[in-house]
Amino acid sequence: MNTLLLLALLGTSSPSEARRTPKPQPPTMEQGAADLLADALASTEAWSELRYLCDHIGHRLAGSVGLEQAVAWGAEQMEADGLITSLEPVQVPVWIRGEEQVEILSPLPRRLEVLTLGGSIGTPPEGLSGEVMVVGSFDELSERGAEAAGKIVLFDDPWVDYGQAVSYRGRGAVVAAEHGAIAALVRSPTPASLGTPHTGGMRYAEGVPEIPAVAVTLEDAAWMRRLVENGETVRVSLKLGAHRDGEAPSHNVVGEVKGREHPEQVVILGCHLDSWDVGQGAQDDGAGCVAAMEAGRLLAAMQVAPRRTVRVVLFANEEFGLSGGKAYGASHADELEHIVAALEADTGAGQPLGFRVDMRAGDTGERDEALSAATIAALEHYMPLLEDIAAVQLESSWSGADISPMVKKGVPGLGLKHDTDGYWPIHHTTADTFDKIDPTLLAKNVAAMTVMGWILAEMPEPLPRWNASAE
């Protein structure tokens, strides 16, 4: 008996059975990655799915009919794609935008294009009005705090990056109210505008009066600043119908490809299915969802499953208080030690550049840079597999909002990193629409999610993680 025949017989119960149904062997890491990459780049499935989601379901705010249609659609698609699909309940808050009328009353009456910030209260039915106080930062408001009482504070912080800009959107109303303001206007967090207001979430704080908060355009913020700098008194009126309306049931949508060797070890590919209530949620985060779903489809279509389980999770609600990710983290608390990595795509559909690695101490939730460095070192070896699409960067940074409740407990987090030049100007606006999606770049996003999903699910040892005993 020669060696080849001996090898062929190993692992089979009899020579005849081995000839009839040769057990398929998993591809090598390299071959699997090459095949998946080629399939992802050749596929137009994600493109077609995103077109359907945008054009026929449309935007998908928590609590809306659109989100529930998207939940049903996501489950149906993944079922059809051969994934083991399930729905996991999530309660989501309901907020209604209602009427929006904001006007400069003086010195020159004009209607302003605005978007009420998500979660904001409305005004009394007759509206409210007041003098505008323009500040460039929280620090400036602190210094001039005594002037703010009874006024409408405009936060006109110049764009540096999204992280800085969004702090005014999130906390502006609270900080303004602490100084006695009656409403907050926030310069839209964007580097560019064509008369385009940007909505997004805001928060109130215990013990601080709730005041309405709206996003204004870069153009109107700049105008009000110039008027005030010129010594004019600017008066604005707001009539806003925004209100909260309790909670509604929704679902995280889950689709699994069971691992061949360690089915209990799970790699999560995540995104969020909800969007703001303007535009189509094409880049935020429709693109991330179809990239994760298509990665799931391609991995499910392999002749031999990856070593570990791959689980696509379409989180129900990220934009409006993160209840999808929070519910998932809570209901899977007992499983977290088996979640070997969570990879999220949620910064558009621009050129994928690589991955942000986000390793935290599970007891404090703090970033662990030594562990991030070790994880980056472990992944470096595989990055040549993504060289064809130039998505090879690895950096220690924030990963993704939906997976953050898990990542803070020590689950290794990764975020797909994009070129975001085209993303911030359309994010949370009426312009986040399917026409902005480049099919070639979308396919590269699919390829990046698929190949990284394969690497994480197939690498011989899982990524390092905070709690060694969890292995």
Added chain:
Amino acid sequence: MNTLLLLALLGTSSPSEARRTPKPQPPTMEQGAADLLADALASTEAWSELRYLCDHIGHRLAGSVGLEQAVAWGAEQMEADGLITSLEPVQVPVWIRGEEQVEILSPLPRRLEVLTLGGSIGTPPEGLSGEVMVVGSFDELSERGAEAAGKIVLFDDPWVDYGQAVSYRGRGAVVAAEHGAIAALVRSPTPASLGTPHTGGMRYAEGVPEIPAVAVTLEDAAWMRRLVENGETVRVSLKLGAHRDGEAPSHNVVGEVKGREHPEQVVILGCHLDSWDVGQGAQDDGAGCVAAMEAGRLLAAMQVAPRRTVRVVLFANEEFGLSGGKAYGASHADELEHIVAALEADTGAGQPLGFRVDMRAGDTGERDEALSAATIAALEHYMPLLEDIAAVQLESSWSGADISPMVKKGVPGLGLKHDTDGYWPIHHTTADTFDKIDPTLLAKNVAAMTVMGWILAEMPEPLPRWNASAE
């Protein structure tokens, strides 16, 4: 007596008078251009004036309070700048935008961001609704004309250039109505959009039913096309309060610097003071006006006036039927032979690139390319004077709308040519605001208008023109 003393005495009546008040000499062409260029680049007057016009007067549609405030402001500024100022009556049409509610009814109800086209009729108070027929061109509508009856035609012509795009805005309603359509939607004529509709003028035609016409965003046009291509029936409703309201009196604003040698020969520096009723009309055409006004101020401030008269004309109404330019051409019909050139600035405040030369046969109004070539040859000699601001191109092309009634009668026309990459996306939108103006580029625009005004007013012989006998 030495030669220097002899020269100093020439042209003076007595030695004592010569010492007291030496008669100032005009600078050479080169020195005058260099001084004016330096003054223009150092001045912030145009910037300050444009800021006032945008922020404190705002948009200036024909028939609006804003236009009349701008007329008074323009005259006051030029008077203060030392120009001989006058107002010339113009009747302007009045059109009121009114309410605008356009919605997709099916397959997915959504409000659309639109701007009714200027001059459009409204709908009946209860609105109107119908199925959308999407066409990519007038040719496609002709081929499929039988389908249009009772429908709402969407002209979804892809952007090539403004000239092509604007033909659908201008004529779309007429062509659609000729095929029995009940309303026209026009893709906004722009290469880029962030959910941004563009208004602009449209026309009706004798004997063709008047139907409402609105501009939709690139995003919504693309969405409706995709839905229809996917086999969906798209139904839209329109409720528009637009209506015409007779005419109103207004004025062209004129400011002159009298020529020292040929005061009867006139160089016009033109622009239009009106704007659309959204945004601030900062680039269209506030920037052109302050460039022409500042050129007038700098030329008026010269110690010795240019050889010919320079006349700044702020035309009252370009956007809405050109009544400013038409009235000017008609009331100055007898003077046209003495108007040696008309230079207009009306394509924004981007980098000035040079000048479009527009020579017409005065009997037919047709472009005369041989004459354009001769004019370009005559100007080539002076273009090194504009080399410092790189505004040295000369090409045979259209000059400007306001001066076109004169140019068609044989007046040599010039248009300041710009880099328009940043212009078309904001043109006729809420985003045409002062924040988009770059002060350095605005100063270069002032320099281009001033130096070319100087060249045209100072060159020994005026430009060649159609009717030699008119010289």
